[in-house]
Amino acid sequence: MFELLATDTHSKARLGRLTTDHGVIETPVFMPVGTQATVKAVSPHELKELKASVILANTYHLYIRPGMDVINASGGLHKFCGWDGPMLTDSGGFQVFSLAKLRKITETGVHFQSHVDGASLFIGPREAMQIQRALGSDIIMAFDECPPWPAEESAVRGAVERTVLWAHGCKEEHALLPSGPTAQQLLFGIVQGGSYEHLRRECAERLVALDLPGYAIGGVSVGEPEPEMLKAVEATEPYLPTLKPRYAMGLGQPDQLVRMIMRGVDMFDCVLPTRIARNGTAYTRKGTINMKRSDMRLDQGPIESGCQCYACRNFSRAYIRHLLKSDEILGLRLVSLHNLHFYINMMREIREALAQGRFAEWSTAFLNEYKARNESNEESEHE
């Protein structure tokens, strides 16, 4: 399913290709997040125009609302939301630990109350597989326990034990399930271990023994400082198989993604491009800009000069600022499209640079120009 096409000579960056039932994913790749079966404010046809190759949806959210009977009646998630390309769903683990109330953890999973209506629910590894089989996503994630940051070593140790135990349960259950809307589903394991390097290594090695089709690095972008995030990735990556895709969950800002790619990561998802768009913040090669700024009032230029996105080809900063100041939905639509284009186009440039052996040059130039403003470092970039 995964082909490693090239490896950078100056870093661990990789060029790859992951083949799924719904299409091919060229890596490194950015996956727009469609938490509730819609990338916020964007239509599936706009995602095609943006050349998004894979989108993400959230098991926990969809399980609670609309509920599995609704998805089943549509014949799976692809048909439900009108997206016929590859999809990845998380396992619900992250949200059970971050959103749900009154959690009770057992060996077989987690009892919790829905954050929407307080209903008593249970998800464990077997349920996570049953739900994702019914969703029919192309890439499915193992049910894991994501400890908060910071956390004591004993708590992280417990989370790693359950994560490994549950990954076994996921693999077993998935092999036993009757067929669903998508024939081939790639089950990825999730490496936990917090900031503890030995736990990261141990978790990675025990999951790799399961010979899963791909591996994710979880428990990053949960509020930790960036050096901790990089350390967690560096402590995990060497123990992941070279010939399988690696996915850093919930990351991140553009410069962080470049640094992760240099450390050998292939896949990313993040709510930032659409979330900050709804506040009127746009990405540029030099960093983010606030589109409501008063100096944009008369500005006839596009959000970013040279950008080929729909917003930049058709509308001025002055108009977009007016829309945002007037709380008009078209304003956040345009900035959302621009920001998604920024991430997707950045990945396309990275793949081209890797294919042509000039990624070191590209990444140096990009990181020199991009000034991170850390506008969202304090909070989780997941949903």
Next chain:
Amino acid sequence: MFELLATDTHSKARLGRLTTDHGVIETPVFMPVGTQATVKAVSPHELKELKASVILANTYHLYIRPGMDVINASGGLHKFCGWDGPMLTDSGGFQVFSLAKLRKITETGVHFQSHVDGASLFIGPREAMQIQRALGSDIIMAFDECPPWPAEESAVRGAVERTVLWAHGCKEEHALLPSGPTAQQLLFGIVQGGSYEHLRRECAERLVALDLPGYAIGGVSVGEPEPEMLKAVEATEPYLPTLKPRYAMGLGQPDQLVRMIMRGVDMFDCVLPTRIARNGTAYTRKGTINMKRSDMRLDQGPIESGCQCYACRNFSRAYIRHLLKSDEILGLRLVSLHNLHFYINMMREIREALAQGRFAEWSTAFLNEYKARNESNEESEHE
């Protein structure tokens, strides 16, 4: 500019064509409302796909925000908002009387405070022409006084006097102004007169003496019962020139539009299709439906069977209901597109029926099937 192509033999319905600098408008026509230089939640390219032939924007709103320096810097309203087809702007009169605070009316216009920031402003007939010349709209409206409903005869009489006086001022001022972004601007007069038939007739006759390129019926859809609305139109229409377009401002529900067309009206604008979409209400041939209804939960059909809009071609009721229940912007986008398609397509069917001499048949069938639910009759349908 206006050609009368056919007249119905069973009613006063007319088929016409109005030519503007930015394109041809086939009538009867529905004009989507873009109050703040954007039809809410819809892009100009989506409006093209919907085959909207003319859109409306609001002078009062744009004058206050973003302000004329911003529009001027863009070279006019068309370039500012990225719509290259015909545009109509109202004069600001309606909003000065419905939205602004601390109004003081004089012979030369109205002093008022902005409803956004309380700034002291003045608009009269000359200012309304200056602003609309700078906006560069293809159809511009005379500055009028729209009395509330109900109103004493003496108050309506005063409004009619000022409306006629100001129409003279508008015509004079417009002839004197230097050129703007659009060479040919069609100035329409607005007939007031409330529920008083003799005042409607007098106002119409005095405005028709000005030989303006078109005439509007104002002071309708301001909270009055539907019979009053029909009476106001019936009291005005006979005194309007046959060979000029007639525009009923701020109307209305689909069946009301059909009844107005039968009474000789050619042009309509209304916020209903986009406003009720944002509440999750969709138009169908049988009347409106609430898309959040629980019986749509598993419904795999489109909003309306046979509809060719983007939403109906691509998405199920179950998915749209999920989006609306989850407060996802794509939900109101899809219902907005459907509702605008409903109005625009209805007008296309009416023009075809008129061209083929079967409008009586079409309108009888439509009115028999359509059940008005009067969901918005209590409030103004303007913005």
